[in-house]
Amino acid sequence: MKRILNSIWFFALIIAIPAILLFPPVFDKYKLKLISKDQRTSTASTNYFYDLDGDGKLEGIEGFGTPQGTLSFQTFSNEDRLIEQYNFPRSYYSRLSNLFFDDVNENNLLEVYGFTINNDSVFLNWIEPFNLKNQSYSSRFITTISTARRKTLDIGVKDLLFYDFDGDKQKEIIFSIEVGFNLFPRKIFMYNVDTDSMMISEMLGSNLSYLSVMDIDGDGNPELLSSSTASHNIPDSAQVLYKDNQPRIYVFDQQLRLKYPPVEFPPGLASSVRYYPVSNGHGGLTVFYHNYSSYHPKTFVTQVNVKSSIISDTIYLNPGNQKQIFIFQEKPDEYLVAFNRGKIYRIDENMEILDSIDLKFTSNHYFLDAFDIDKDGNNEYFVSDIDGHRLWIYFKNFRKNISIDFDEPINSGKIITPVGKGKILVQTNLNMYLFEFNLNTFYWMKYPGYILIYLTSVLFIWLVQVIRMRQLKEKYELQNQVHELQLKSLKSQLDPHFMHNTFNTIASVIKQGRNDEAYDLFVLLSKMVRSNLENTNEIYTSLKGELEFVKDYLSILKFRFRELFEYQIDVDKDVNTELKIPKMLLLIHVENALKHGIRNLKRKGFLRIQITKEADFVNIEIEDDGVGRKMSKQINSGIKGIGLNTIKQIIDLNNQKTRNRITQKIVDLKDQNGTATGTLIALKIML
Numbered sequence: 142m143k144r145i146l147n148s149i150w151f152f153a154l155i156i157a158i159p160a161i162l163l164f165p166p167v168f169d170k171y172k173l174k175l176i177s178k179d180q181r182t183s184t185a186s187t188n189y190f191y192d193l194d195g196d197g198k199l200e201g202i203e204g205f206g207t208p209q210g211t212l213s214f215q216t217f218s219n220e221d222r223l224i225e226q227y228n229f230p231r232s233y234y235s236r237l238s239n240l241f242f243d244d245v246n247e248n249n250l251l252e253v254y255g256f257t258i259n260n261d262s263v264f265l266n267w268i269e270p271f272n273l274k275n276q277s278y279s280s281r282f283i284t285t286i287s288t289a290r291r292k293t294l295d296i297g298v299k300d301l302l303f304y305d306f307d308g309d310k311q312k313e314i315i316f317s318i319e320v321g322f323n324l325f326p327r328k329i330f331m332y333n334v335d336t337d338s339m340m341i342s343e344m345l346g347s348n349l350s351y352l353s354v355m356d357i358d359g360d361g362n363p364e365l366l367s368s369s370t371a372s373h374n375i376p377d378s379a380q381v382l383y384k385d386n387q388p389r390i391y392v393f394d395q396q397l398r399l400k401y402p403p404v405e406f407p408p409g410l411a412s413s414v415r416y417y418p419v420s421n422g423h424g425g426l427t428v429f430y431h432n433y434s435s436y437h438p439k440t441f442v443t444q445v446n447v448k449s450s451i452i453s454d455t456i457y458l459n460p461g462n463q464k465q466i467f468i469f470q471e472k473p474d475e476y477l478v479a480f481n482r483g484k485i486y487r488i489d490e491n492m493e494i495l496d497s498i499d500l501k502f503t504s505n506h507y508f509l510d511a512f513d514i515d516k517d518g519n520n521e522y523f524v525s526d527i528d529g530h531r532l533w534i535y536f537k538n539f540r541k542n543i544s545i546d547f548d549e550p551i552n553s554g555k556i557i558t559p560v561g562k563g564k565i566l567v568q569t570n571l572n573m574y575l576f577e578f579n580l581n582t583f584y585w586m587k588y589p590g591y592i593l594i595y596l597t598s599v600l601f602i603w604l605v606q607v608i609r610m611r612q613l614k615e616k617y618e619l620q621n622q623v624h625e626l627q628l629k630s631l632k633s634q635l636d637p638h639f640m641h642n643t644f645n646t647i648a649s650v651i652k653q654g655r656n657d658e659a660y661d662l663f664v665l666l667s668k669m670v671r672s673n674l675e676n677t678n679e680i681y682t683s684l685k686g687e688l689e690f691v692k693d694y695l696s697i698l699k700f701r702f703r704e705l706f707e708y709q710i711d712v713d714k715d716v717n718t719e720l721k722i723p724k725m726l727l728l729i730h731v732e733n734a735l736k737h738g739i740r741n742l743k744r745k746g747f748l749r750i751q752i753t754k755e756a757d758f759v760n761i762e763i764e765d766d767g768v769g770r771k772m773s774k775q776i777n778s779g780i781k782g783i784g785l786n787t788i789k790q791i792i793d794l795n796n797q798k799t800r801n802r803i804t805q806k807i808v809d810l811k812d813q814n815g816t817a818t819g820t821l822i823a824l825k826i827m828l
Contacts, residue, residue, distance in 0.1 A: 149606065153598035160594055173534070173543050176575040177221075181205075181568065188573055190560050191242045194271040195249035199561060200224070202253065204240040206233035212255050214240055216270050229266040230280055231257035236297040243303040245312045245334055248272075254314070256298055261286045263296070263318065265332065281332060283339075284318065287325040295321035304354045306363060307395050311335045315365065317349040324379065329367065329397055342397040345369070346381030347389065355418050357392060357426070357447055364400060365393040366426075366447075368414045388414045390426065392447050404450045409434045411464075419444060419490055420473040427490045428452075429478065431466040440466065442478070442488055454492040460484040467508035471520060479522075481505045485539065498539050510557045514565060515578055523557045532557075532567060545576070619797075640666075646701050662700055665693045680791065684752070684759075685718035687727050691750070694728060698735060706739045708748040715754045720801070722826060723791040729784040730763045730822045738767020738820055741776050761824040769809055769817025802827040 186205035193200045193216065201217035212233040216224040237256040244251050254267040263283045269275060286296055302315040314332045329342040329349055347369030357364045368390050375384035383389065389403035404426075406414055412432035419425030426445045432438060443455040460466075463480035471477050471487070475495070478486045483500030505527040511520040522535040529550035535542045549569045558566040563578040643666050650659040672690055682690075688710065695708050712718065731748065739746030749764045767773070792803045808821040 149599055149602045152602050153595060156598040156601070157591075157595040160598065172579055173545060174577045174579050176564070176577050178575075179221075179573045181571060181573055186568075187238065187240070188558060188566055188568060189240060189242065190558060190566070191251055193242075193251045193253075195251075202240065202242075204238065204255070206235065206238060212238065212257050212266075214253060214255075225270065227253070227268055227270060227278075229255050229257050229268075230278055231259045231264055231266075234258045234294060234296075236294075237263075239298070239300075241301040243301075243312070245303060245314070254301060256283075258294065261288050261294070265314070279334075281337070281339075283330060283332075284326050284328070284341075286318075286320065286323050288323060290324050291322040295323050299350055300352065302352050302354060304363075306331060306354065306365070307333075313340075315352060315354075317352060317367065319348040319350065324375065327381075329365070329393065331397060340397050342393060343399075344381050345391070346375045346379065346383040347391075349391065351415060357418070358400075362395065365397070366416065367391045367393070368416055370413055386410050386412070388412050388430070390414060390416055390428065390445065390447065401447055402450060404428075404445050404447060404452070406430050407432065407437065407439060409437050409439075412437075413466075415468050416445075417470055417476065417490075427476070429466070429468050429476075433462070433464040438462065442476075442492065444490070444492065456488070456492045456494065458486055465505070465507070469508075469511040469520065469522075477511070477520075477522075479508045481507065496538075500539060512559055514559055514563060516562050525551050525556070529569075545574075547574075619794075642701065643697055646697075658700075662697065665697050669693050669697075680724055680794075681721045682724045683718065684716070684720045684722055687722060687724065688712070688718070688750075688752075691727050691731055694731065695748075704745055706735065706746040706748055708750070710750045712752045713754055716752050716759055717754075720759060720826065720828075722801075722803075723788075723795055725788060725791070726803075726824070727761065727763065729788045733784055734763060734765035734767065734820065734822075737773035737777060738765040738769065741768045741773060742766075757828055759826045759828065761822075761826070763822040763824075764810070764819060766810075766819040769811075770807075770820055771809070772817060 181203075186203050189202040189204070190199045191202060192198060193202070198219045200219065201221065202214050203217070204212070204214040207213045207228065209228075210232050212229045213226060215226045218224055234257070237258065239255070241254040242251050243254070246252075248269075250269050250272050252267045252269050254265065257264050257266055262285050264280050265283050266278055266280045268278050286294055288294070297319050298316050299319070300316070303312045304315060305311060306313045306315065311333060314334065315329065317329045318326060320327060326341075326344065327346060327348055328344060329352070331340040332338070333340075349367040349369055351366075351368045353366050354363045355366065356362065357366060369383075369388055375381055377384065383403075385408060387408045388406050390406075391403050392400045394400045406412065406428075407430070409432035411434040412430065414431075415429045416426045417428075419427055426447060428443050428445050429440075430443070431440045440458040440460055441455050442458065443452050445452050458478065460480040461482070461484065463482045463484060465481040467479040467481075469477045469479075474490045476488050476490075478488060481502070482504075483502035483506065485496075485498040485500065486494055487496040488494055507525050507527075509523040509525055509532075511522045513519060514521050519537040522539070524533045524535060525531065530547050532545045532547070532551060533542045534544075545567070547567075547569050549571045551567065551569050556568055558568075560566050560575065565576050565578075567574045567576065643662070647659050647662050647666070650656075650662065669690060672686070692710065699706070699708070727750070731750070734748055735746075739748065747766050749762070751760075751762045751764075753760045768776070789805075792805055796802050804825045806823040806825075808823060809817060810819040810821055812818050
């Protein structure tokens with residue numbers, strides 16, 4: 142195991158996993174491509190795609206209000222060519238601008254339905270755009286809106302149901318008109334086109350929405366279901382059944398009469414309910430309740446039996462203070478509940494939370510729609526920010542997404558429209574954008590790409606190890622050079638000829654009875670030996686230590702050769718004598734000056750050592766008045782010295798280790814006639 146953990150394959154895995162997680166989304170399954178951008182007819186226009194003529198191809202329909210005040214729509218071929226424009230009779234009203242489509246007369250041609258107004262009256266209009274035999278408009282008066290409380294209209298129709306409710310093989314058109322401060326009517330309407338008959342529910346007082354038809358009690362006859370929002374704007378004097386702020390679920394029979402008492406939920410001005418049929422039995426609904434008011438905030442999911450109004454199996458959600466709720470039915474028995482700040486739950490009809498996700502939005506977002514655009518069996522989720530300038534498309538489990546940025550806000554109406562497989566239409570306030578989901582070419586390179594990332598990590602670690610081993614090798618070689626130079630330095634200091642001659646001198650002095658002089662000479666030699674032994678492993682010494690070593694060396698030689706030379710050492714007071722320099726930096730040059738320069742003179746020589754300080758460096762000069770290097774080579778031909786080579790290596794090593802850099806210059810001194818007068822060693826030590 143230890144061997145595995147220390148291998149490059151394991152370390153590469155540690156690098157590769159974060160790299161894969163942080164890698165740009167080049168391996169996403171789909172990429173989004175803009176196909177076209179078209180200017181909308183008006184800022185209030187809405188686009189639809191239906192097969193109006195039954196030929197298997199979608200036509201485009203754009204509905205809008207004209208400057209003349211009519212509700213109109215244009216039809217386009219699948220090549221995006223304008224076919225025709227249709228204008229419904231009477232006046233356009235913005236909250237009644239939606240168009241609806243169905244083949245009620247079952248002739249394989251779709252009708253287009255829309256609502257218009259005339260003063261306080263609401264009309265339902267329709268036409269078959271592709272019925273060449275009948276291009277006339279049909280229109281039906283629906284109801285009058287009460288304007289006693291508010292003179293301007295405040296009405297809307299969310300959706301139309303087309304369903305054969307009474308079993309006569311003719312579809313009825315079912316809808317509710319929602320009103321605000323106009324008060325009335327708050328009813329459900331069911332219109333039979335074939336018989337031109339209208340059936341209307343009683344005045345309940347609630348705004349009825351989310352209409353659906355199902356056999357909720359299993360008696361073989363369909364019922365019409367609806368939920369209501371709070372009815373707080375109904376005055377106490379109004380003659381209606383319900384004028385409190387409790388949301389309810391209503392069940393109507395085929396004559397639009399209440400079949401069972403409404404199922405009531407906790408009151409709240411900001412409360413709402415959504416319902417879905419339970420898939421495993423009759424009479425059951427899965428109901429989502431949400432109330433974001435500051436007094437009674439509450440969100441729960443429950444199951445309801447509409448026959449008995451029994452509420453059971455309730456689970457409470459905790460989205461925090463998130464005002465808006467969005468519900469999508471994923472499967473017949475599974476739901477996705479999302480909130481505007483990104484809290485998401487997946488819940489089944491057994492009242493179990495299957496999953497909980499938090500996208501942690503810092504501002505309000507809108508979950509606009511969910512549908513399976515790529516037909517892979519999983520929904521994609523369309524989410525916009527509060528400003529409407531960015532649209533996200535989230536994939537399964539919300540772990541991956543694609544985003545689109547727009548220069549203008551997304552339209553607040555019908556925003557996202559699927560246009561066949563892999564295509565969506567996005568409407569902004571000014572333009573219509575058609576996008577296509579394309580299979581990403583690099584998607585199939587996903588796992589080979591991950592393997593490549595891993596192998597690249599292996600190669601990277603291998604290169605790092607190679608570089609590291611090379612550095613270690615250089616380090617060890619450098620250390621070996623240091624040890625070798627230390628040995629050379631030690632060998633130079635313990636020159637056996639110097640030691641032998643000094644001991645002979647001491648013995649001679651003792652024999653002559655000059656004991657005090659012998660003692661002084663012995664002390665100097667022992668001091669040099671002790672200094673050498675105490676610093677055997679060191680290649681650096683202080684300038685002060687090196688000068689003392691040189692002085693002891695010169696004192697011994699001066700005793701032995703009294704008439705050979707004189708010497709002088711001058712050190713400026715500004716010089717820091719604790720400055721670290723390589724050992725033997727001065728001694729080797731002094732030794733060479735005496736051996737090769739002064740010793741070959743026929744007169745007494747002179748050796749000068751001068752140390753001065755300038756701004757950024759210390760100057761060291763070692764000068765002799767010997768025969769010069771050229772003459773010395775002739776006299777000492779065949780003798781190979783190691784002193785200068787050793788000190789050169791020491792200086793080079795010092796400069797490689799980036800200590801105080803040292804430069805060395807050797808000058809051959811000559812008189813005016815060109816005759817050698819000695820040698821000057823100039824050393825500069827950078828501070």
